[in-house]
Amino acid sequence: MSWSAAPRAADDPTQVPVTLDEAAEKATNAAGWVEQNWSTWLNTGLKILLILVVAFTLRMLVRKALTKLIDRMNRSAQAVEGTALGGLLVNAERRRQRSEAIGSVLRSVASFLILGTAGLMILGAFKIDLAPLLASAGVAGVAIGFGARNLVTDFLSGVFMILEDQYGVGDSVDAGVASGEVIEVGLRVTKLRGVDGEIWYVRNGEIKRIGNLSQGWATAAVDVTVRPTEDLDRVREVILEATEAMSKEEPWNERLWGPVEVLGLTEVLLDSMTVRVSAKTMPGKKLGVERELRWRIKRALDAAGIRIVGGVPAPADESAADPTAGMAAPSAFASPASPQSAAATPLPKPDLNK
Numbered sequence: 001m002s003w004s005a006a007p008r009a010a011d012d013p014t015q016v017p018v019t020l021d022e023a024a025e026k027a028t029n030a031a032g033w034v035e036q037n038w039s040t041w042l043n044t045g046l047k048i049l050l051i052l053v054v055a056f057t058l059r060m061l062v063r064k065a066l067t068k069l070i071d072r073m074n075r076s077a078q079a080v081e082g083t084a085l086g087g088l089l090v091n092a093e094r095r096r097q098r099s100e101a102i103g104s105v106l107r108s109v110a111s112f113l114i115l116g117t118a119g120l121m122i123l124g125a126f127k128i129d130l131a132p133l134l135a136s137a138g139v140a141g142v143a144i145g146f147g148a149r150n151l152v153t154d155f156l157s158g159v160f161m162i163l164e165d166q167y168g169v170g171d172s173v174d175a176g177v178a179s180g181e182v183i184e185v186g187l188r189v190t191k192l193r194g195v196d197g198e199i200w201y202v203r204n205g206e207i208k209r210i211g212n213l214s215q216g217w218a219t220a221a222v223d224v225t226v227r228p229t230e231d232l233d234r235v236r237e238v239i240l241e242a243t244e245a246m247s248k249e250e251p252w253n254e255r256l257w258g259p260v261e262v263l264g265l266t267e268v269l270l271d272s273m274t275v276r277v278s279a280k281t282m283p284g285k286k287l288g289v290e291r292e293l294r295w296r297i298k299r300a301l302d303a304a305g306i307r308i309v310g311g312v313p314a315p316a317d318e319s320a321a322d323p324t325a326g327m328a329a330p331s332a333f334a335s336p337a338s339p340q341s342a343a344a345t346p347l348p349k350p351d352l353n354k
Helices: 005-011 020-081 092-125 130-147 149-164 232-247 286-303 339-344
Strands: 172-174 179-185 189-193 199-203 218-226 261-268 273-281
Touching (some): 092 130, 092 149, 149 179, 149 189, 218 232, 218 286, 232 261, 232 273, 273 286
Antiparallel strands (some): 172 179, 179 189, 189 199, 218 273, 261 273
């Protein structure tokens, strides 16, 4: 019995004393087990370290590349912004929000794919069976997708709206459920400011159609109603002279994207005829161009002695058209000889003096 095992045996009668030979044998077995597996541990550790280094390096390079791409998009937008159509075609705030949203989505997707793949490779390095884990993750993903389908729908709709550049900050849109000017575009919610100043929060998943009134060009249409006896050639000449002078003045020379056209007659009545005037304008400036066209056309026609007519006709007086409409229906009580009148006449009181 060894001298170190004797006190422990005295303290605990159930303790089995360990001999020097048994201790040496256990130490030899442990050393052999470590010597046998240290190479496996080293290979696994180096493999995990290599996976982490490659994953974080790749993630850093991808994020840096995406950041440079977004910065290049912003620089190109700033370069176009100083041109004649820069203020119309490129909105700095719109492009900035769109690029930031796209960059955030791409960076998040890249980080998820790279780090997720690295995590699966590390678990595989530990000889862990990934099939049950992947099956459980798939079931959990399906359950979360069904439970939060509205959130997923809003998010995916927002991503595609931003990637396709359907609308942006500063655009006037008709989203079906609401309409107004876009003040913020998010991945889940779009904010619109209505004509009365109210702010609409519209979920991207609820938007089934979008009418963008700020892309391309708009059409300003004005109807001029004159008397049917007016000379149409003279009317056309006066209108074209007024609109041509308008197209040469500031700021209408920039807001008009083409010559003003007199399309012709749209309506001919007994007391009036309507001439349609149309012009292609800058998006968002349609109402202002229409007001200015009406103003100039009215003044030009007045100077030329051509009177503008029209308006809602007054409703017809039905009582005047039918003289008997205001008369009451004849009554049987109107004739004193009728049976109804005789029946309604009170009986005379008897004379008691007779």
